[in-house]
Amino acid sequence: MNESQIQRGKEWLEEFLHKAGLPATVTRQENQAEPEMESCWLTIDSQNLTAQQMEILTTGREGVALDAIQYLANTILNLGCTRNEQIAYTIELNGYRARRQAELLQLASDAATQVRRTGVPFEMKDLSAAERRQVHTFLKSYEDIASESRGREPDRRLIVRRL
Numbered sequence: 001m002n003e004s005q006i007q008r009g010k011e012w013l014e015e016f017l018h019k020a021g022l023p024a025t026v027t028r029q030e031n032q033a034e035p036e037m038e039s040c041w042l043t044i045d046s047q048n049l050t051a052q053q054m055e056i057l058t059t060g061r062e063g064v065a066l067d068a069i070q071y072l073a074n075t076i077l078n079l080g081c082t083r084n085e086q087i088a089y090t091i092e093l094n095g096y097r098a099r100r101q102a103e104l105l106q107l108a109s110d111a112a113t114q115v116r117r118t119g120v121p122f123e124m125k126d127l128s129a130a131e132r133r134q135v136h137t138f139l140k141s142y143e144d145i146a147s148e149s150r151g152r153e154p155d156r157r158l159i160v161r162r163l
Helices: 003-019 051-058 064-077 096-118 129-139
Strands: 026-029 039-044 088-093 122-124 145-150 157-162
Touching: 003 026, 003 039, 003 064, 051 064, 051 088, 064 088, 064 129, 088 096, 096 122, 096 129, 096 145, 096 157, 129 145, 129 157
Parallel strands: 039 088
Antiparallel strands: 026 039, 122 157, 145 157
């Protein structure tokens, strides 16, 4: 990964938070949950944030605001980059992304097990584009299982099926 792009991402997120009136710094972390994926985790330090500010950033359990910030970061920071130069930025706060990845991994595993047992395709609803991408990546390790996305936003779904 290009260190200048990573630094640019860190600075962009800190400026975004500052303009939003949130007194937080950002650190870079390696992606422990998905080491095979080329992504840069930018972790918002919650030490100077109140519980209310953290709630605003995550918008509850669903992480809607954090997803929106992550989408903005990926869109803005990858503008003008070739596909090979692009970096997938993951915005983390208070362990939310790590916990959600564990949930997605379990969901993907359970879906694969059910599809193997019943032969009936399994449909996953209410996943963000980033979450669908994570589930597709998780399921690549299953030789007898395939996944695909169908539909249009905001009703796009991930389908898990036998090959």
